[in-house]
Every structure is written in structure tokens, then in C-alpha cells.
Amino acid sequence: MAYLPGLGRELMKAAAEAPFLERDEEKALAVAWRDHGDRRALHKLTAAHMRLVIALAAKFRHYGLPIADLVQEGHVGLLEAAARFAPERDVRFSTYATWWIRASIQDYVLRNWSIVRGGTSSSQKALFFNLRRLRARLARDPDAYGSGDAYQAIAKALGVSRADVEMMDSRLSGSDVSLNAQLVDDDSSGSAQRMDFLVDDHPLPDEAVQETMDSDRRARWLKDALAILSERELRIVQERRLTDNLVTLETLGDKLGISKERVRQIESRALIKLRKALSRMQDGEGTEESLPIA
Incomplete structure (x- = not known):
């Protein structure tokens, strides 16, 4: 068995x-564990x-x-296989355990390969673990799955949509990047970070x-003040x-049949009344926000 770096000797x-x-010994150990809980057999x-x-x-x-x-994680799958193995069936334990070991390792990879979770369905898992292999095969033999779009060929082979293949390919093509990572690789504490370019100018929640x-309260105050x-x-x-298209004093005077100076006087008097009314409302609610009428 070849030595693997990172694995204890x-x-x-x-x-x-x-x-x-041997087959008989393997079966006897499985029976001893299942029926009698023999830990030495396990x-x-x-x-x-x-x-x-x-x-x-x-792999x-x-x-x-x-x-x-x-x-x-593979050992966890091995223990799960030992707990579920049926010795009376004519199947070697290694054949049965292989599925559980691989499933446990795959689940670990999906949970830890990226901080962004993915591959929750069986088809997505198949896509995650087979995309590299299928892509390499297509590179060697472009007609392996028929001519045409490579993404579509892989999607057809795995039974997923073309969009899923594109998304998974983009995920596998890059790694996670911290938003706090500096854009310039130096020791300067003032170097810009990726987070600096994701600033949202909208107000906080x-x-x-x-x-x-406040807007609702000001609208209510204005409505009550206008009533006087x-x-x-x-x-x-x-x-x-209070309109987008403001009317001139002269135009409004013509509509009301009075001079524009009289319109100005009435407007000035009405604004004074509004300010006093709004001031009383503000004092009653103990707020310091500005009046809505200039």
C-alpha cells in the first residue's frame, strides 16, 4: 500500500x-456483532x-x-455498513461496505469542499463528482456523447439540466474567496479589501x-393641519x-378671480397657520424633526 502524505504511518x-x-470467518464476525454485540468481532x-x-x-x-x-469519514461509513450488514445474504462484506464508505466520504466532501452548500439532490451529487471525469473524456474524445454542445452532452449523460452543468462547472473552476481578503498582496494594513467594493448605499434596515x-407620522400631521x-x-x-407642477401666483389669481398679490397674502397666512398647527403636534409627541412645510 503506497504511503499517503498526511496520513499517519x-x-x-x-x-x-x-x-x-475468509468468507466464513467474515460471516461469523458479522453474526457475532449483530446478534451479540461483540465489540472484538466488530x-x-x-x-x-x-x-x-x-x-x-x-480517490x-x-x-x-x-x-x-x-x-x-470513510471509517464512519464502514461502521454504518457493519451495523446494517445482513450476514445471511450471499454477499461479501467488502462489496456491501463500499457503497456506505463512498457515500460517507462524498457527504463529507460536499459539506466541506466549499462554504456554499450544494449538491443536495442525488442528481446534483452525481454531477459534482462526475463532471471532471466527463469533461476530461470529452476533451479526449469530443464525440464521446455525440457531437454538439459539451454542456448539453454532459447534462444528458447525467440526467440534469444544462443550467445545472454550467453552474457546477463555474463552482468547480474557482475556490472560495474571503470578502476580507486584500486585493493587493502586501503587508499594508490600509490595502483595500473585496468588502470595500460591496458597500450598499441604501439605509440600514x-x-x-x-x-x-416618520413619513407616516408627518403625513398624518399634515393631513390634520390642512383640515384647519x-x-x-x-x-x-x-x-x-403640494403638487409637482406648481402654479404661479398670477395663474392662480386668474382662476380664483383675485390679484396675484392677494393670492400671496392668503398663501402666507395659510402657511403661518400650518406651522403653528404642526408645531403643536410636534410638541405633543415630543419630537424634534423638522416641519414638512417650508
Whole structure:
């Protein structure tokens, strides 16, 4: 068994020296563990299959995860296989355990390969673990899955959508990058970080809520204050102050049949009344925000 960097030599040695089990001996150990909870039988059964765990874990080392952790997760799968194995069936334990070991390692890889979770469905898992292999095969033989779009060919082979293949390919093409990583690789503490370019100019949530509450309160105050004006004062204030297309004094005077100077006087008097009314409302609620009428 070849030595794997990052994996303890003692573990490698123990796995290499563990004796192979004959079919009858393997079955007897499985029965002793299942029916009698014999831990020595479990230890002997699993120790004899650690070579299998290490061999399967080595196939996933290119995902950048510690080989020792992969072997540990594979051992968890081996124990799960021992707990579920049916000795009376004419199946070797290694054949049955292979599925559980691989599944446990794959689950670990999916959980730890990236901080962004992915591959939750069986089809997505198949895509994650087979995309590199299929892409390499297409590079060697472009017509391996028929001519045409490579993404579409892989999608058809794995039974997923083309969009899923594109997304997974983009994820596998890059690694996680910290938003606090400096854009310039130096020791300067003032170097810009990626986070600096993701600043949101919108108000914070609490500020947005406060602004909404304040806007509602000001609208209520204005409505109540406008109620004290006469009909003509209200019309003048609305057309001179509360519309997008403001009307001139002269135009409004022509509509009301009065001079533009009289319109100005009525407007000035109405604004004084509004300011006083709004000031009383502010004092009643104990706030210091500015008046909505200039």
C-alpha cells in the first residue's frame, strides 16, 4: 500500500498488516456483532477492511481536503455498513461496505469542499463528482456523447439540466474567496479589501423602518393641519406647495378671480397657520424633526 502524505504511518501500517478474512470467518464476525454485540468481532471485521477505506478515500484527495479526515469519514461509513450488514445474504462484506464508505466520504466532501452548500439532490451529487471525469473524456474524445454542445452532452449523460452543468462547472473552476481578503498582496494594513467594493448605499434596515414610521407620522400631521384651513386657503396651498407642477401666483389669481398679490397674502397666512398647527403636534409627541412645510 503506497504511503499517503498526511496520513499517519501507524494507521497505514496497521491497515496493511490486518489479515484478510475468509468468507466464513467474515460471516461469523458479522453474526457475532449483530446478534451479540461483540465489540472484538466488530473491531476485527472493520480492521480487516481499513485498506478498502484508505483506497476509497485516496480517490477523493484531489478535492483539497485532508486525507486523514477523508479516511475518518470513510471509517464512519464502514461502521454504518457493519451495523446494517445482513450476514445471511450471499454477499461479501467488502462489496456491501463500499457503497456506505463512498457515500460517507462524498457527504463529507460536499459539506466541506466549499462554504456554499450544494449538491443536495442525488442528481446534483452525481454531477459534482462526475463532471471532471466527463469533461476530461470529452476533451479526449469530443464525440464521446455525440457531437454538439459539451454542456448539453454532459447534462444528458447525467440526467440534469444544462443550467445545472454550467453552474457546477463555474463552482468547480474557482475556490472560495474571503470578502476580507486584500486585493493587493502586501503587508499594508490600509490595502483595500473585496468588502470595500460591496458597500450598499441604501439605509440600514432600522433606519429604513424609522424613516417609514416618520413619513407616516408627518403625513398624518399634515393631513390634520390642512383640515384647519378654509377652502380657498387649502386650494392655494395645494396648488402652490403640494403638487409637482406648481402654479404661479398670477395663474392662480386668474382662476380664483383675485390679484396675484392677494393670492400671496392668503398663501402666507395659510402657511403661518400650518406651522403653528404642526408645531403643536410636534410638541405633543415630543419630537424634534423638522416641519414638512417650508
